[in-house]
Amino acid sequence: MSFLKENISIAIDSIKANRLRAIITMLIISIGIMALVGILSAIDAIKNGINDNFTSMGANTFTIRNADVNIRVGRKGHRPKTYESITYKEAARFKKEFNFPALTSVSTLASFSARLKFENEKTNPNIQVFGGDENYILTSGYELEKGRNFTLQDIEGGSHITLIGKDVEKALFGAKGDALHKFIKIGSGRYKVIGVLKPKGNSSGFGGDKISVIPLNTARQYFGSPEMSFTINVLTKDIKLLNLLLFEAEGLFRKIRKIPITGNSDFDIVKSDNLATMLIDDLEKVTMGATIIGLITLLGAAIGLMNIMLVSVTERTREIGIRKAMGATQAIIKNQFLIESVVICVMGGLIGILFGIIIGNLISFALSTGFFIPWFWIIAGVIICIVVGLLSGYLPAKRASRLDPIDSLRFE
Template sequence: MKLTLVYENLRIALGSIRTNLLRTILTILIIGIGLTALIGILTAISSIQAAISNKFTGMGANSFTIENRGINVQIGKRKLRNKRYGSITFREAMQFKDEFDFPAVVAVSHTATGAATVKHESDKSNPNVMVIGVDENFMDVEGHTILRGRNFTQQEIKDNRYVAVLGSALAKKVFPNSQNPLDKVIVSGGAKYRVIGVLEEKGAGFGSQSDNILLLPITNVRQVFSRPNMSYKIVVKANDSQQVDAAISEATGVFRIIRRLTVHDEDNFNVNKSDNLSRLLIESTGQVTIIAFGIGVITLLGAAIGLMNIMLVAVAERTREIGIRKAIGASSKAIRNQFLFESIIIGQIGGIVGIVVGVMVGNLMSMVMKSNFIVPWLWVIVGALVCLAVGVLSGLLPALKASKLDPIDSLRYE
């Protein structure tokens, strides 16, 4: 009996929605636009956060860097600011690599220049190529993958060989028309190099140009791109992400000994975890999330007021219908549920429209950032519950008003 009554109330509510189609569509659009703004912005923020995480995970979430200077970044009120110390020499870097006894991979590198030109026959790159001197472990710790050819060998690094690995963007520029770069000779910095490998495309972002790079043996860079006070970077990638903090402590102790520091001296080098900047960037999006939620709630509040007003008008327009239904035996509870169901259905339809459109709009940012398709399930559930609350609260007052109408007065209503 109860199920029959519920079904009858739903049928009447749906019939009323179809009868007042224009009004219903306008109400659904109001709710849908409010939820689209909320879900769309939050989906876009989730896409940005995913892109940041992917970018820095590619750099090695379980790695850290030892340098003579730290990262100087300020995002809002949050800062990453470290001191700059004396250069880390090649001897110190290689000694650390030899003496660091921990389950980890150590890579030593040096950025020679960011404004180099690379030539092959008549083809030439722009003068914005980043030349990096690396060892055989660099690609592993920095998250690079070989697309063609091979990595440097220990012997090539030791013997100062004139060999090179190209980033994907650089390879396309210097070897157009799908030429095979392997074993071809390029010129950079006045020296000739034989190409032994090409990297997979990694993508650029957050100030990096990881595809427009030229990798050379670090011993070769010391000679060809030599300059006073060259400082080297040490990157350590722990085998187990749970042991990063232990690796940092061990590395700090080893490098303090190499730098000949006493127990009373403070560290004269910086240790930067690879996820520090990503955490700062992700945390900076928190305020945007709060603002977006506030905008969405305000819009949905306006939609709730509009829906309540429309339901009150519907009660006034259907007063005679209410009187007839009461006269043939409908209870006040049945009348109340009819209008309440109608309000909830409109709210949920608006919610579905807003969620679908919001997710699609928000994922335009995923396309721009080249990250995965994001569905913010938490906010989808929150949005559905908010629309349910909007439907209940907006329909409750009109439903109560309809249920309390006197059937005789309703029948005489014109």
């Protein structure tokens, strides 16, 4: 233990004696570690955002939506298999006939990138406008902060009213403004704000707080198109019934769409937690790519450290000769340079880890998922620094240990 402390002390003295070179070396390592830890921490923040977003919808929710396009490739060049959109009549019939202990809502995406206006104020063109029924905010995991929800009369009458997210209220009325009972413009129409939704966060881009909800029939009338598709959300209070209700829902909707018994369903039923899992699985591929990029950056840093350590050996040839003349063995010299390389690498790595955490949390705050400390990547970063220090310092240390003491003392 005393031998290790002595070598660390010698390494620190050497770093102090060559501050500029040591600082440059540390910066090289810190950039590599910052790239690795920062990218992976940012991806963790995105995963947390996805989990939070779908957890807020509840694990007792499932969605009936359009089936994904299924591309088939054959020798005869088959065209992609496409499925017909879910129509309003089909969705409305399902809601009417699904007589089980569950809450059902029908909705549609009226506009993916709308700009909302109030007098001289306007939002960015990134507001999602949904057409929803009286159950929409309940099945989508939203709560009212103030105001009221849609009534059945509002839906059937196609009223020009809207519920808006907190970000929309801030953009149009300021941080302390009150949007209730004000008239705003959505597209070319004027809508009265009857409710403001509680903050939910904008992670993953699924509506979040940049949202406006208008009555379903109003959306059909003013934003409708032949390709408009509708989504059905089903929420049950008893999570034990979820799988049973899912099978019942699939059977009923197959009947509504007149799918033969032997035919495949031309729609998807997705549980909210399954959708989160699918997105996270896709992110795993991104994580792999980001890790490779980070490791390549770190490899460049390791090569830079090795080069600087080789220069250090050349500059300190006389010092090595004196140590050998005083009785230092090859193993002692080798360990001294290895430990010095590790110390430089760890010190630079700690700086890189700190900046990596900052980058990850900046992205976390942007996604409204809160502050977090990526302990796994902190520990992994320190271990990587030690490994890189050993690998980068091995060749210079070996070269230093093999120097002839007489030639070293003569070195100028």
